[in-house]
Amino acid sequence: MQTSPEALLAKEQRIQELLGMSGSAQFLLVEAADLQTLLVKEEELRQSLDTLVNDQALDGYQALSVQIPSLQRQRENIALAEKLYQSRLTGLFNDAGLPSQAASAAQEQFEVNKDRTLSAADWLASADKSYWESLLIDWSEQRVVSVIRFEGMKEVAENTLQVLASEHDSVYYVDRIRAISDLMEDYREQITDWLGLAYLIILLILVSRYRTSVWRIIMPPLLASVLTLGTLVQLEQGINLFHLLALILVLGIGLDMGIFLAETRNSLRTWLAVTLSAFTSLMAFGLLALSATPVLYHFGLTVLLGLVFVWLLTITFRTEADGVTDDQ
Numbered sequence: 001m002q003t004s005p006e007a008l009l010a011k012e013q014r015i016q017e018l019l020g021m022s023g024s025a026q027f028l029l030v031e032a033a034d035l036q037t038l039l040v041k042e043e044e045l046r047q048s049l050d051t052l053v054n055d056q057a058l059d060g061y062q063a064l065s066v067q068i069p070s071l072q073r074q075r076e077n078i079a080l081a082e083k084l085y086q087s088r089l090t091g092l093f094n095d096a097g098l099p100s101q102a103a104s105a106a107q108e109q110f111e112v113n114k115d116r117t118l119s120a121a122d123w124l125a126s127a128d129k130s131y132w133e134s135l136l137i138d139w140s141e142q143r144v145v146s147v148i149r150f151e152g153m154k155e156v157a158e159n160t161l162q163v164l165a166s167e168h169d170s171v172y173y174v175d176r177i178r179a180i181s182d183l184m185e186d187y188r189e190q191i192t193d194w195l196g197l198a199y200l201i202i203l204l205i206l207v208s209r210y211r212t213s214v215w216r217i218i219m220p221p222l223l224a225s226v227l228t229l230g231t232l233v234q235l236e237q238g239i240n241l242f243h244l245l246a247l248i249l250v251l252g253i254g255l256d257m258g259i260f261l262a263e264t265r266n267s268l269r270t271w272l273a274v275t276l277s278a279f280t281s282l283m284a285f286g287l288l289a290l291s292a293t294p295v296l297y298h299f300g301l302t303v304l305l306g307l308v309f310v311w312l313l314t315i316t317f318r319t320e321a322d323g324v325t326d327d328q
Contacts, residue, residue, distance in 0.1 A: 025175060025176040025177045026150055026153055026158070026161070026173070026174065026175045026176070026177075027147045027148060027149045027150065027174055028045065028147065028148040028161065028164075028165060028171060028172070028173055028174070029145065029146075029147055029171070029172040029173075029174050030042055030045070030145065030146050030147070030148065030170070030171050031143060031144070031145045031170040031171070031172075032143070032144050032145075032170060033142075033143060033144070034144060035120045035121065035139070035144050036070055036071055036072075036120065037144075038064075038144045038145075038146055039064065039065045039068065039069065039070035039073075039120060040070045040072055040073075041168065041170075041171070042063050042064060042065035042146065042148065043065050043069070043070060043073055044168070045063075045148065045164065045168065045171065046061075046063060046065065046066075048160070048164050049061050049063075049148070052157050052160060052161075056154075057153070057154045057156050057157035057160070058150055058151070058152060058153055058154070058157050059151045059152025059153075060150075060151040060152065061148055061149060061150050061151060062135060062148065062149045062151070063135065063146075063148045063149075064132060064135045064136055064146050067123070067127065067132065068118070068120050068123040068124070068127075070120075071117050071119070074117045074118065075117070078114050078117075081110070081114075082110070082114060085106075085107055085110055089103055089106060089107060090103050093106075124136070134147075135147055135148075135149070147174075158175075161173050184240065184241050187241050188239070188240065188241045188244060191241060191244040191245060192244060195225075195244065195247060195248065195251070198248075198251065199218065199222060199251070202218065202255065203218055206218065206259075210262060213262065215317075216258060216262065216317045217255065217258030217259060217262060218255075218258070219313070219317060220254050220257070220258055220310050220313040220314045220316075220317055221250055221251045221253075221254025221255060221258075221310050223309070223313050224250055224254060224306050224307075224309035224310035224313055225247045225250055225251070225306060227305075227309045228247065228250065228302055228305045228306040228309055229243070229247075231305055232301070232302065232305070235301075236298070236301075240298060242295050242298040242299045242302070243298055243299075243302045245299065246285075246298075246299045246300075246302035246303045246306065247302065247306060249281070249285065249303055249306070250302070250303065250306030250307060250310055253277065253278060253281055253307060253310065254310040254314070256274065256277065257274040257277070257278065257310065257311070257314045258314060258317075260273065260274055261274065261314070274314075275311070278307050278310070278311050281303070281307060282303070282304065282307045282308075285299070285300055285303040285304075286300055286303050286304035286307065287300060288300025288301075288303070289301040289303075289304050
């Protein structure tokens with residue numbers, strides 16, 4: 001929920017384009033026992049990824065196996081090249097007007113070098129570390145882990161990638177934004193449960209002292225919270241964790257106002273004290289609603305609305321029958 005300036009985000013995107021890097025929050029996490037097994041597994045996944053690219057569901061992707069093929073793929077490529085040399089090399093040289101000795105020399109050169117392969121370890125030792133280090137995130141004797149990043153992923157590709165990951169062992173589809181959202185949702189649900197439990201425990205504690213009048217203390221913060229959430233749904237089109245965290249402050253201040261007024265029988269001095277308390281809290285936290293940072297804005301707006309509602313409801317629930325005293 002932290003928002004960087006648009007100019008900074010535009011520069012970041014431009015740098016990623018120039019460097020050929022992807023800032024996508026979605027990627028495939030590939031795990032294997034060794035590097036060669038990892039490259040083979042990536043090459044299997046790339047067949048489906050190439051299909052998505054051809055279908056324009058993906059603009060592209062970055063994978064370690066694009067730069068360094070597995071030994072298995074290298075041997076397959078050598079076998080294909082050998083078939084090409086055997087079947088068409090002489091004809092190609094004749095069509096080009098080259099002497100037959102050149103074709104024989106090329107064939108001999110191929111035979112000498114056809115068993116040479118490039119190991120991944122040698123390539124990693126000579127290649128630009130800044131590139132492959134972002135793709136090969138763990139490399140040890142026990143396991144090797146890499147990521148396949150996507151560029152310009154469309155929504156239609158997400159389900160395909162999830163299915164693709166489920167069909168392969170030790171391959172995981174990761175959506176960092178969704179993971180954070182799910183975590184925040186879990187926290188939001190926990191805060192809601194704790195708020196409900198807090199109201200219940202407070203009610204049980206206060207009912208032993210105030211009996212049937214306990215509703216005058218517990219209802220103002222409760223209704224203020226409900227009204228605040230209803231207003232926020234209309235203004236913000238949703239409720240997040242920071243809205244609910246601010247309701248804890250509304251509960252605390254609302255209970256203070258109700259208890260102090262009940263204990264002093266609505267003394268005018270107490271009214272002044274709780275009003276000043278609500279006002280200072282409003283100034284301390286409510287002004288956060290003017291912040292450009294979303295977290296502070298949501299927290300401040302909730303406190304602003306909640307304290308206004310709880311103060312008005314506390315006045316409403318203190319009837320004339322309770323009496324108002326002017327303590328000297």
